[in-house]
Amino acid sequence: MSSKQNSRHLYLLRHAKSAWPEGIDDHDRPLAERGRKAVPLIAAFMADHKIRPDLALVSTARRTQETWDLLAANLAKAPTKRDAADLYEADASAIATLLRSIDPSVESLLVIGHNPGLQDFALDLVGGGETGARTRMAEKFPTAGLAVIRIGAWQSLSPASGHLEAFVTPRMLG
Numbered sequence: 001m002s003s004k005q006n007s008r009h010l011y012l013l014r015h016a017k018s019a020w021p022e023g024i025d026d027h028d029r030p031l032a033e034r035g036r037k038a039v040p041l042i043a044a045f046m047a048d049h050k051i052r053p054d055l056a057l058v059s060t061a062r063r064t065q066e067t068w069d070l071l072a073a074n075l076a077k078a079p080t081k082r083d084a085a086d087l088y089e090a091d092a093s094a095i096a097t098l099l100r101s102i103d104p105s106v107e108s109l110l111v112i113g114h115n116p117g118l119q120d121f122a123l124d125l126v127g128g129g130e131t132g133a134r135t136r137m138a139e140k141f142p143t144a145g146l147a148v149i150r151i152g153a154w155q156s157l158s159p160a161s162g163h164l165e166a167f168v169t170p171r172m173l174g
Contacts, residue, residue, distance in 0.1 A: 016067045147166075150163040
């Protein structure tokens, strides 16, 4: 693990709770009312903890786009957003590959994606951190759950190289 001076921050956010309307393709599922209520709680946590990502990578699925829209509307200054079709149905390896291509000038990155890939990636990446948070994250990475992870350079992401600083869920905040 690099020193704190050279560290980066990665924020992994699972999309908020989605609805399951009949006849709608998975990619096009919208947020449920519960999901719409959860996102402002996460935005408030981010503001309270001075979490200000430089860049947001957002899956192209409707529920992740709607999560982003609500999050951005509730942040004082939203980061630059980049749609990432590769995040939809991505496994842990695909997420790692995508993140290794992030420009080194990006010091903090928000990823809004899906399970099981997001949780699997987080569990692979985290090698240290607060034990209770790691246990909660391993048990369940619920919708609108947010993992705050300190890492080194994007290009050197590898298993157990991250330090979990926090793992929060809407239920914990509301």
